[in-house]
Amino acid sequence: MAAARVLLRRGSAAARGLLPTHVPPATAAAPVAARLLQAQAHSSQPDSAAAKPKRTKTFSIYRWNPDQPEKPQLQNYEIDLGECGPMILDALLKIKNEIDPSLTFRRSCREGICGSCAMNIDGDNGLACLTKISAAAAATTITPLPHMYVVKDLVVDMTNFYSQYKSVEPWLKRKDPPPTPGKEIPQSKKDRAKLDGMYECILCACCSTSCPSYWWNPESYLGPAALLHANRWIQDSRDQYTKERLDAVNDEFKLYRCHTIKNCVHACPKGLNPAKQIESIKKLQLQ
Template sequence: MEVTIKIFRYNPEKDKRGHYETYKVEAHENDRVLDVLELVKGHKDGTLSFRRSCAHGVCGSDAMRINGRNMLACKTLIRDVGANITVEPIMGLKVAKDLIVDMNPFFDNYKKMLPYLINDNPLPADGKERLQSPEQRARFDESTKCILCAACTTSCPSFWASDEYYGPAALVTAHRFIFDSRDEGAEQRLHVLSETNGTARCHTAYNCTEACPRDIQITKAIGELKMAMVTGKID
Protein backbone atom coordinates (compact mmCIF):
# COMPACT_ATOMS: atom_id res chain seq x y z
CA MET A 1 0.00 0.00 0.00
CA GLU A 2 1.09 3.57 -0.58
CA VAL A 3 1.68 5.49 2.61
CA THR A 4 1.77 9.27 2.70
CA ILE A 5 3.85 10.48 5.59
CA LYS A 6 4.08 14.14 6.57
CA ILE A 7 7.13 14.77 8.75
CA PHE A 8 8.10 17.79 10.82
CA ARG A 9 11.47 19.03 9.64
CA TYR A 10 13.80 21.50 11.32
CA ASN A 11 17.47 22.06 10.73
CA PRO A 12 18.84 24.60 13.22
CA GLU A 13 21.70 25.46 10.86
CA LYS A 14 19.39 26.45 8.01
CA ASP A 15 15.81 26.92 9.18
CA LYS A 16 14.39 29.75 11.24
CA ARG A 17 11.37 27.66 12.06
CA GLY A 18 10.08 24.17 11.51
CA HIS A 19 8.09 23.06 8.49
CA TYR A 20 6.55 19.87 7.17
CA GLU A 21 7.65 17.72 4.27
CA THR A 22 5.53 14.99 2.73
CA TYR A 23 6.82 11.71 1.32
CA LYS A 24 5.10 8.80 -0.36
CA VAL A 25 6.49 5.32 0.21
CA GLU A 26 5.37 1.76 -0.44
CA ALA A 27 4.82 -0.14 2.81
CA HIS A 28 2.91 -3.12 4.15
CA GLU A 29 0.05 -2.55 6.58
CA ASN A 30 1.93 -4.62 9.15
CA ASP A 31 4.99 -2.40 8.90
CA ARG A 32 5.65 0.00 11.72
CA VAL A 33 5.89 3.77 11.51
CA LEU A 34 9.58 3.35 12.31
CA ASP A 35 9.95 1.20 9.19
CA VAL A 36 8.38 3.97 7.12
CA LEU A 37 10.75 6.53 8.62
CA GLU A 38 13.68 4.23 7.80
CA LEU A 39 12.40 3.95 4.21
CA VAL A 40 12.22 7.73 3.93
CA LYS A 41 15.70 8.17 5.40
CA GLY A 42 17.20 5.34 3.34
CA HIS A 43 15.59 6.04 -0.03
CA LYS A 44 14.07 9.52 -0.09
CA ASP A 45 15.95 11.94 2.16
CA GLY A 46 19.06 10.96 4.07
CA THR A 47 19.05 14.18 6.05
CA LEU A 48 16.00 13.12 8.06
CA SER A 49 16.96 12.75 11.73
CA PHE A 50 15.22 10.72 14.40
CA ARG A 51 16.24 8.64 17.37
CA ARG A 52 15.96 4.87 17.33
CA SER A 53 17.89 2.12 19.01
CA CYS A 54 16.42 -1.27 19.88
CA ALA A 55 13.38 -0.83 17.61
CA HIS A 56 11.38 -3.21 19.79
CA GLY A 57 9.70 -0.99 22.37
CA VAL A 58 12.30 -1.45 25.08
CA CYS A 59 14.81 1.40 24.82
CA GLY A 60 12.26 4.22 24.55
CA SER A 61 14.28 6.20 22.01
CA ASP A 62 11.68 6.76 19.32
CA ALA A 63 8.81 8.41 21.16
CA MET A 64 7.14 10.89 18.79
CA ARG A 65 3.78 12.39 18.01
CA ILE A 66 2.05 10.22 15.44
CA ASN A 67 -1.22 11.67 14.14
CA GLY A 68 -1.28 13.93 17.20
CA ARG A 69 -0.70 11.27 19.86
CA ASN A 70 2.49 10.35 21.67
CA MET A 71 3.57 6.86 20.65
CA LEU A 72 6.67 4.78 20.05
CA ALA A 73 7.28 4.60 16.29
CA CYS A 74 8.57 1.04 16.70
CA LYS A 75 5.35 -0.17 18.32
CA THR A 76 2.88 1.60 16.03
CA LEU A 77 1.66 -0.35 13.01
CA ILE A 78 0.57 1.32 9.79
CA ARG A 79 -2.75 -0.53 9.91
CA ASP A 80 -3.51 1.14 13.27
CA VAL A 81 -2.85 4.72 12.12
CA GLY A 82 -3.87 4.54 8.45
CA ALA A 83 -2.11 5.39 5.22
CA ASN A 84 -1.94 9.13 5.91
CA ILE A 85 0.45 9.75 8.76
CA THR A 86 1.73 12.93 10.37
CA VAL A 87 4.86 12.60 12.49
CA GLU A 88 6.08 15.36 14.79
CA PRO A 89 8.51 15.62 17.70
CA ILE A 90 7.17 15.21 21.23
CA MET A 91 6.02 18.50 22.78
CA GLY A 92 7.41 20.55 25.64
CA LEU A 93 11.09 19.91 24.87
CA LYS A 94 13.21 22.00 22.52
CA VAL A 95 13.61 20.50 19.06
CA ALA A 96 17.26 19.84 18.26
CA LYS A 97 16.71 18.60 14.69
CA ASP A 98 13.70 17.15 12.89
CA LEU A 99 12.19 14.58 15.30
CA ILE A 100 15.00 14.80 17.85
CA VAL A 101 14.36 16.83 21.01
CA ASP A 102 16.69 17.96 23.76
CA MET A 103 16.02 15.45 26.53
CA ASN A 104 18.19 17.19 29.14
CA PRO A 105 15.32 18.86 31.08
CA PHE A 106 13.57 15.48 31.17
CA PHE A 107 16.59 13.66 32.58
CA ASP A 108 17.40 16.53 34.96
CA ASN A 109 13.96 16.03 36.49
CA TYR A 110 14.48 12.27 36.55
CA LYS A 111 17.73 12.68 38.51
CA LYS A 112 15.97 14.81 41.13
CA MET A 113 14.00 11.70 42.15
CA LEU A 114 17.23 9.99 43.32
CA PRO A 115 16.65 7.05 40.96
CA TYR A 116 18.67 4.46 42.83
CA LEU A 117 18.23 2.27 45.90
CA ILE A 118 18.99 4.10 49.13
CA ASN A 119 19.71 1.85 52.07
CA ASP A 120 22.63 2.42 54.41
CA ASN A 121 21.59 -0.33 56.82
CA PRO A 122 24.00 -3.26 57.10
CA LEU A 123 23.34 -6.28 54.93
CA PRO A 124 21.37 -9.18 56.47
CA ALA A 125 23.35 -11.57 58.69
CA ASP A 126 24.00 -13.97 55.82
CA GLY A 127 25.62 -11.13 53.90
CA LYS A 128 23.50 -11.81 50.85
CA GLU A 129 20.49 -10.04 49.43
CA ARG A 130 17.75 -7.99 51.09
CA LEU A 131 14.76 -10.28 50.73
CA GLN A 132 11.32 -9.15 49.64
CA SER A 133 8.01 -11.00 49.51
CA PRO A 134 6.11 -11.34 46.20
CA GLU A 135 3.47 -8.99 47.63
CA GLN A 136 6.06 -6.36 48.48
CA ARG A 137 7.51 -6.66 44.98
CA ALA A 138 4.08 -6.41 43.41
CA ARG A 139 3.50 -3.08 45.18
CA PHE A 140 5.76 -1.23 42.77
CA ASP A 141 5.90 -3.74 39.93
CA GLU A 142 4.08 -1.54 37.46
CA SER A 143 6.34 1.46 37.91
CA THR A 144 9.43 -0.67 37.14
CA LYS A 145 8.15 -1.01 33.58
CA CYS A 146 8.99 2.61 32.71
CA ILE A 147 11.46 2.91 29.80
CA LEU A 148 11.95 6.69 30.11
CA CYS A 149 10.67 7.36 26.61
CA ALA A 150 9.12 10.67 27.79
CA ALA A 151 5.83 9.97 26.01
CA CYS A 152 3.97 10.62 29.26
CA THR A 153 5.83 13.72 30.37
CA THR A 154 5.56 15.38 26.96
CA SER A 155 1.84 14.69 26.79
CA CYS A 156 1.25 16.50 30.10
CA PRO A 157 -0.23 20.03 29.89
CA SER A 158 1.52 21.03 33.12
CA PHE A 159 4.87 20.06 31.59
CA TRP A 160 4.07 21.97 28.39
CA ALA A 161 3.56 25.01 30.58
CA SER A 162 6.89 24.60 32.36
CA ASP A 163 9.63 22.00 32.11
CA GLU A 164 10.42 22.86 35.72
CA TYR A 165 7.54 20.53 36.62
CA TYR A 166 9.12 17.17 37.29
CA GLY A 167 6.60 15.42 35.07
CA PRO A 168 4.90 12.01 35.16
CA ALA A 169 7.97 9.92 34.27
CA ALA A 170 9.99 11.35 37.16
CA LEU A 171 7.05 10.80 39.51
CA VAL A 172 6.74 7.19 38.36
CA THR A 173 10.43 6.77 39.16
CA ALA A 174 9.83 8.18 42.64
CA HIS A 175 6.94 5.72 43.03
CA ARG A 176 9.18 2.82 42.00
CA PHE A 177 11.60 3.50 44.89
CA ILE A 178 9.32 4.95 47.59
CA PHE A 179 7.14 1.82 47.64
CA ASP A 180 10.10 -0.58 47.48
CA SER A 181 10.31 -2.24 50.91
CA ARG A 182 14.13 -2.42 50.62
CA ASP A 183 14.53 1.31 50.10
CA GLU A 184 15.05 3.80 52.93
CA GLY A 185 15.01 7.03 50.92
CA ALA A 186 11.27 7.74 50.95
CA GLU A 187 11.64 10.79 53.20
CA GLN A 188 14.14 12.47 50.86
CA ARG A 189 12.02 11.77 47.81
CA LEU A 190 8.77 12.90 49.40
CA HIS A 191 10.42 16.19 50.32
CA VAL A 192 11.41 16.68 46.69
CA LEU A 193 7.88 15.77 45.55
CA SER A 194 6.32 18.25 47.96
CA GLU A 195 8.06 21.20 46.32
CA THR A 196 6.16 23.62 44.07
CA ASN A 197 7.07 21.65 40.93
CA GLY A 198 6.22 18.27 42.44
CA THR A 199 2.94 16.39 42.72
CA ALA A 200 0.99 19.62 43.29
CA ARG A 201 1.37 20.44 39.59
CA CYS A 202 -0.41 17.24 38.53
CA HIS A 203 -4.00 18.13 37.65
CA THR A 204 -4.99 14.53 36.82
CA ALA A 205 -5.48 15.20 33.12
CA TYR A 206 -4.75 11.49 32.49
CA ASN A 207 -2.87 12.28 29.26
CA CYS A 208 0.16 10.46 30.69
CA THR A 209 -1.75 7.25 31.32
CA GLU A 210 -3.12 7.32 27.80
CA ALA A 211 0.28 8.04 26.24
CA CYS A 212 2.30 5.41 28.10
CA PRO A 213 3.44 2.71 25.62
CA ARG A 214 3.98 0.34 28.56
CA ASP A 215 0.41 0.76 29.85
CA ILE A 216 1.55 2.01 33.24
CA GLN A 217 -1.31 3.50 35.27
CA ILE A 218 0.67 6.69 35.78
CA THR A 219 -2.04 8.95 37.14
CA LYS A 220 -2.91 6.25 39.68
CA ALA A 221 0.75 6.03 40.71
CA ILE A 222 0.90 9.81 41.18
CA GLY A 223 -2.28 9.58 43.25
CA GLU A 224 -0.58 7.00 45.46
CA LEU A 225 2.35 9.36 45.96
CA LYS A 226 -0.05 12.13 47.01
CA MET A 227 -1.69 9.78 49.49
CA ALA A 228 1.72 8.71 50.83
CA MET A 229 2.52 12.37 51.50
CA VAL A 230 -0.71 12.81 53.42
CA THR A 231 -0.93 9.51 55.30
CA GLY A 232 2.75 8.56 55.50
CA LYS A 233 1.91 4.98 54.47
CA ILE A 234 4.46 3.64 52.00
CA ASP A 235 3.54 -0.06 51.99
Protein backbone atom coordinates (compact mmCIF):
# COMPACT_ATOMS: atom_id res chain seq x y z
CA MET A 1 0.00 0.00 0.00
CA ALA A 2 2.90 2.33 0.73
CA ALA A 3 4.33 1.65 -2.73
CA ALA A 4 0.97 2.40 -4.31
CA ARG A 5 0.79 5.73 -2.52
CA VAL A 6 4.25 6.61 -3.81
CA LEU A 7 3.17 5.91 -7.40
CA LEU A 8 0.02 7.96 -7.11
CA ARG A 9 1.70 10.93 -5.54
CA ARG A 10 1.73 13.90 -7.99
CA GLY A 11 5.19 14.92 -9.04
CA SER A 12 6.82 11.66 -7.95
CA ALA A 13 9.86 10.30 -9.75
CA ALA A 14 7.96 7.26 -10.94
CA ALA A 15 5.26 9.47 -12.46
CA ARG A 16 7.92 11.30 -14.45
CA GLY A 17 9.27 8.04 -15.86
CA LEU A 18 12.45 8.10 -13.78
CA LEU A 19 11.55 4.91 -11.87
CA PRO A 20 9.72 1.78 -12.98
CA THR A 21 6.03 2.02 -12.34
CA HIS A 22 5.73 -1.70 -11.24
CA VAL A 23 6.56 -2.50 -7.64
CA PRO A 24 6.09 -6.24 -6.57
CA PRO A 25 3.57 -6.55 -3.76
CA ALA A 26 4.94 -7.50 -0.35
CA THR A 27 2.83 -10.66 -0.29
CA ALA A 28 4.71 -12.17 -3.22
CA ALA A 29 7.77 -12.83 -1.08
CA ALA A 30 5.78 -14.24 1.89
CA PRO A 31 5.45 -17.86 0.65
CA VAL A 32 9.14 -17.98 -0.16
CA ALA A 33 10.10 -16.69 3.26
CA ALA A 34 7.75 -19.15 4.95
CA ARG A 35 9.27 -22.03 3.04
CA LEU A 36 12.76 -20.92 4.02
CA LEU A 37 11.79 -20.74 7.69
CA GLN A 38 10.20 -24.21 7.54
CA ALA A 39 13.30 -25.65 5.88
CA GLN A 40 15.53 -24.15 8.56
CA ALA A 41 13.31 -25.47 11.35
CA HIS A 42 13.26 -28.94 9.82
CA SER A 43 17.05 -29.01 9.42
CA SER A 44 17.48 -28.04 13.08
CA GLN A 45 15.41 -30.99 14.33
CA PRO A 46 17.37 -34.19 15.16
CA ASP A 47 16.69 -37.34 13.19
CA SER A 48 14.08 -39.31 15.17
CA ALA A 49 15.56 -42.63 14.06
CA ALA A 50 19.02 -41.59 15.27
CA ALA A 51 17.70 -40.12 18.53
CA LYS A 52 15.79 -43.31 19.46
CA PRO A 53 17.87 -46.40 18.68
CA LYS A 54 16.28 -49.82 18.96
CA ARG A 55 16.27 -51.40 22.41
CA THR A 56 16.51 -55.03 21.37
CA LYS A 57 16.01 -57.79 23.93
CA THR A 58 16.15 -61.56 23.57
CA PHE A 59 13.40 -63.76 24.96
CA SER A 60 14.40 -67.41 25.29
CA ILE A 61 11.14 -69.39 25.45
CA TYR A 62 10.52 -73.07 26.13
CA ARG A 63 9.03 -74.79 23.08
CA TRP A 64 7.61 -78.30 22.81
CA ASN A 65 4.94 -79.71 20.55
CA PRO A 66 3.55 -83.15 21.48
CA ASP A 67 2.69 -83.78 17.82
CA GLN A 68 6.32 -83.50 16.75
CA PRO A 69 9.18 -85.86 17.63
CA GLU A 70 11.69 -83.13 18.53
CA LYS A 71 12.80 -82.75 22.12
CA PRO A 72 11.92 -79.61 24.07
CA GLN A 73 14.15 -76.65 23.33
CA LEU A 74 14.59 -72.97 24.12
CA GLN A 75 13.85 -70.76 21.12
CA ASN A 76 15.12 -67.20 20.95
CA TYR A 77 13.06 -64.23 19.80
CA GLU A 78 14.32 -60.67 19.34
CA ILE A 79 11.98 -57.87 20.42
CA ASP A 80 12.35 -54.10 20.18
CA LEU A 81 11.26 -52.89 23.62
CA GLY A 82 10.43 -49.51 22.13
CA GLU A 83 7.55 -51.15 20.25
CA CYS A 84 6.38 -53.40 23.07
CA GLY A 85 4.43 -52.96 26.29
CA PRO A 86 6.19 -53.13 29.68
CA MET A 87 5.04 -56.59 30.80
CA ILE A 88 6.18 -60.10 29.93
CA LEU A 89 2.71 -60.85 28.60
CA ASP A 90 3.05 -57.92 26.18
CA ALA A 91 6.20 -59.50 24.77
CA LEU A 92 4.56 -62.91 24.45
CA LEU A 93 1.59 -61.41 22.62
CA LYS A 94 3.88 -59.47 20.29
CA ILE A 95 5.82 -62.65 19.48
CA LYS A 96 2.64 -64.62 18.85
CA ASN A 97 0.95 -61.89 16.80
CA GLU A 98 3.91 -60.71 14.74
CA ILE A 99 6.64 -63.36 14.72
CA ASP A 100 5.48 -66.89 15.57
CA PRO A 101 1.74 -67.66 15.78
CA SER A 102 2.49 -71.23 16.88
CA LEU A 103 3.69 -70.06 20.33
CA THR A 104 1.18 -71.38 22.88
CA PHE A 105 0.41 -70.03 26.35
CA ARG A 106 -2.57 -69.28 28.57
CA ARG A 107 -3.79 -65.76 29.27
CA SER A 108 -7.06 -63.99 29.90
CA CYS A 109 -7.64 -60.96 32.12
CA ARG A 110 -4.23 -59.19 31.90
CA GLU A 111 -4.94 -57.77 35.37
CA GLY A 112 -3.60 -60.41 37.78
CA ILE A 113 -7.09 -61.69 38.56
CA CYS A 114 -7.58 -64.93 36.63
CA GLY A 115 -4.16 -66.56 37.22
CA SER A 116 -4.10 -68.02 33.70
CA CYS A 117 -0.69 -66.70 32.63
CA ALA A 118 1.33 -68.28 35.44
CA MET A 119 4.78 -69.39 34.26
CA ASN A 120 8.42 -69.42 35.31
CA ILE A 121 10.24 -66.22 34.38
CA ASP A 122 14.01 -66.11 34.88
CA GLY A 123 13.75 -68.80 37.57
CA ASP A 124 10.83 -67.35 39.52
CA ASN A 125 7.19 -68.35 39.26
CA GLY A 126 4.86 -65.47 38.51
CA LEU A 127 2.13 -64.03 36.34
CA ALA A 128 3.26 -62.79 32.93
CA CYS A 129 0.74 -59.94 33.10
CA LEU A 130 2.20 -58.62 36.37
CA THR A 131 5.90 -59.24 35.72
CA LYS A 132 7.75 -56.32 34.16
CA ILE A 133 10.30 -56.86 31.42
CA SER A 134 13.76 -56.48 32.92
CA ALA A 135 15.80 -53.87 31.06
CA ALA A 136 18.95 -54.87 32.93
CA ALA A 137 19.35 -58.42 31.65
CA ALA A 138 20.28 -59.01 28.02
CA ALA A 139 17.92 -61.99 27.80
CA THR A 140 14.86 -63.31 29.63
CA THR A 141 14.14 -67.02 29.92
CA ILE A 142 10.52 -68.15 30.09
CA THR A 143 9.56 -71.75 30.88
CA PRO A 144 6.43 -73.57 32.10
CA LEU A 145 5.62 -73.92 35.79
CA PRO A 146 8.14 -76.42 37.18
CA HIS A 147 7.43 -80.08 37.87
CA MET A 148 4.14 -80.06 35.96
CA TYR A 149 3.25 -82.13 32.92
CA VAL A 150 3.52 -79.93 29.84
CA VAL A 151 0.63 -79.90 27.37
CA LYS A 152 2.38 -77.65 24.85
CA ASP A 153 4.99 -74.89 25.10
CA LEU A 154 4.10 -72.86 28.22
CA VAL A 155 0.79 -74.64 28.90
CA VAL A 156 0.83 -77.14 31.78
CA ASP A 157 -1.68 -79.80 32.84
CA MET A 158 -3.60 -78.47 35.86
CA THR A 159 -5.74 -81.60 36.36
CA ASN A 160 -4.01 -82.83 39.52
CA PHE A 161 -3.85 -79.32 40.97
CA TYR A 162 -7.58 -78.77 40.54
CA SER A 163 -8.37 -82.24 41.89
CA GLN A 164 -6.51 -81.45 45.08
CA TYR A 165 -8.36 -78.16 45.37
CA LYS A 166 -11.67 -79.96 44.93
CA SER A 167 -10.73 -82.53 47.58
CA VAL A 168 -10.84 -79.92 50.38
CA GLU A 169 -14.50 -79.18 49.47
CA PRO A 170 -14.07 -75.41 49.02
CA TRP A 171 -17.65 -74.41 49.59
CA LEU A 172 -19.86 -73.56 52.56
CA LYS A 173 -21.21 -76.62 54.39
CA ARG A 174 -24.01 -76.39 56.93
CA LYS A 175 -25.72 -78.85 59.29
CA ASP A 176 -28.47 -76.42 60.21
CA PRO A 177 -30.64 -74.38 57.84
CA PRO A 178 -29.94 -70.64 57.62
CA PRO A 179 -31.37 -68.59 60.52
CA THR A 180 -33.58 -66.77 58.05
CA PRO A 181 -34.70 -68.94 55.10
CA GLY A 182 -33.80 -67.40 51.77
CA LYS A 183 -31.37 -64.93 53.35
CA GLU A 184 -27.59 -64.88 53.62
CA ILE A 185 -26.00 -66.08 56.86
CA PRO A 186 -24.82 -63.03 58.87
CA GLN A 187 -21.18 -62.70 59.85
CA SER A 188 -19.52 -60.18 62.15
CA LYS A 189 -16.76 -57.89 60.88
CA LYS A 190 -14.32 -59.64 63.19
CA ASP A 191 -15.15 -63.07 61.79
CA ARG A 192 -15.08 -61.71 58.26
CA ALA A 193 -11.58 -60.31 58.85
CA LYS A 194 -10.30 -63.82 59.62
CA LEU A 195 -10.69 -64.68 55.94
CA ASP A 196 -8.34 -61.94 54.77
CA GLY A 197 -5.19 -63.34 53.25
CA MET A 198 -7.00 -66.47 52.03
CA TYR A 199 -10.03 -65.57 49.93
CA GLU A 200 -7.84 -63.55 47.52
CA CYS A 201 -6.15 -66.69 46.15
CA ILE A 202 -6.61 -66.97 42.36
CA LEU A 203 -5.44 -70.60 41.99
CA CYS A 204 -2.59 -69.75 39.65
CA ALA A 205 -0.46 -72.60 41.12
CA CYS A 206 2.62 -70.41 41.46
CA CYS A 207 2.96 -71.37 45.13
CA SER A 208 2.45 -75.13 44.82
CA THR A 209 4.81 -75.50 41.85
CA SER A 210 7.54 -73.59 43.72
CA CYS A 211 7.41 -76.00 46.67
CA PRO A 212 10.02 -78.82 46.81
CA SER A 213 7.68 -80.91 48.97
CA TYR A 214 5.07 -80.66 46.22
CA TRP A 215 7.68 -81.65 43.63
CA TRP A 216 8.52 -84.79 45.61
CA ASN A 217 4.95 -85.78 46.52
CA PRO A 218 2.61 -84.25 43.93
CA GLU A 219 0.03 -87.04 44.23
CA SER A 220 -0.20 -87.17 48.02
CA TYR A 221 0.76 -83.76 49.41
CA LEU A 222 -2.08 -81.28 48.93
CA GLY A 223 0.26 -78.36 48.42
CA PRO A 224 0.14 -74.74 49.62
CA ALA A 225 -2.80 -73.60 47.49
CA ALA A 226 -5.20 -76.40 48.45
CA LEU A 227 -4.28 -76.17 52.14
CA LEU A 228 -4.73 -72.40 52.12
CA HIS A 229 -8.27 -72.90 50.82
CA ALA A 230 -8.87 -75.66 53.37
CA ASN A 231 -8.04 -73.23 56.15
CA ARG A 232 -10.20 -70.56 54.52
CA TRP A 233 -13.28 -72.72 55.17
CA ILE A 234 -12.02 -74.00 58.52
CA GLN A 235 -11.85 -70.37 59.69
CA ASP A 236 -15.23 -69.38 58.24
CA SER A 237 -17.66 -68.78 61.13
CA ARG A 238 -20.63 -69.70 58.92
CA ASP A 239 -19.31 -73.20 58.18
CA GLN A 240 -20.37 -76.05 60.52
CA TYR A 241 -17.96 -78.79 59.39
CA THR A 242 -14.78 -77.54 61.05
CA LYS A 243 -13.96 -80.83 62.78
CA GLU A 244 -14.63 -82.87 59.66
CA ARG A 245 -12.42 -80.56 57.62
CA LEU A 246 -9.57 -80.86 60.11
CA ASP A 247 -9.87 -84.65 60.15
CA ALA A 248 -9.83 -84.77 56.34
CA VAL A 249 -6.40 -83.11 56.09
CA ASN A 250 -4.88 -84.67 59.24
CA ASP A 251 -2.63 -86.97 57.28
CA GLU A 252 1.08 -87.67 57.18
CA PHE A 253 1.29 -86.67 53.52
CA LYS A 254 -1.67 -84.36 52.89
CA LEU A 255 -0.64 -81.86 55.56
CA TYR A 256 2.65 -82.73 57.19
CA ARG A 257 4.78 -82.86 54.05
CA CYS A 258 5.01 -79.10 54.50
CA HIS A 259 8.43 -78.37 55.98
CA THR A 260 8.01 -74.58 56.15
CA ILE A 261 10.43 -73.89 53.30
CA LYS A 262 8.29 -70.86 52.42
CA ASN A 263 8.97 -70.81 48.69
CA CYS A 264 5.21 -70.40 48.41
CA VAL A 265 5.35 -67.05 50.21
CA HIS A 266 7.95 -65.71 47.79
CA ALA A 267 6.12 -67.01 44.71
CA CYS A 268 2.59 -65.79 45.44
CA PRO A 269 1.75 -62.92 43.02
CA LYS A 270 -1.04 -61.74 45.34
CA GLY A 271 1.26 -61.35 48.34
CA LEU A 272 -0.43 -64.10 50.39
CA ASN A 273 1.22 -66.35 52.96
CA PRO A 274 0.20 -70.00 52.43
CA ALA A 275 2.81 -71.20 54.93
CA LYS A 276 1.06 -69.21 57.67
CA GLN A 277 -2.28 -70.84 56.86
CA ILE A 278 -0.74 -74.32 56.88
CA GLU A 279 0.80 -73.57 60.28
CA SER A 280 -2.64 -72.49 61.50
CA ILE A 281 -4.11 -75.87 60.51
CA LYS A 282 -1.31 -77.71 62.31
CA LYS A 283 -1.95 -75.75 65.49
CA LEU A 284 -5.67 -76.51 65.35
CA GLN A 285 -4.86 -80.22 65.11
CA LEU A 286 -3.28 -80.00 68.56
CA GLN A 287 -6.34 -78.53 70.27
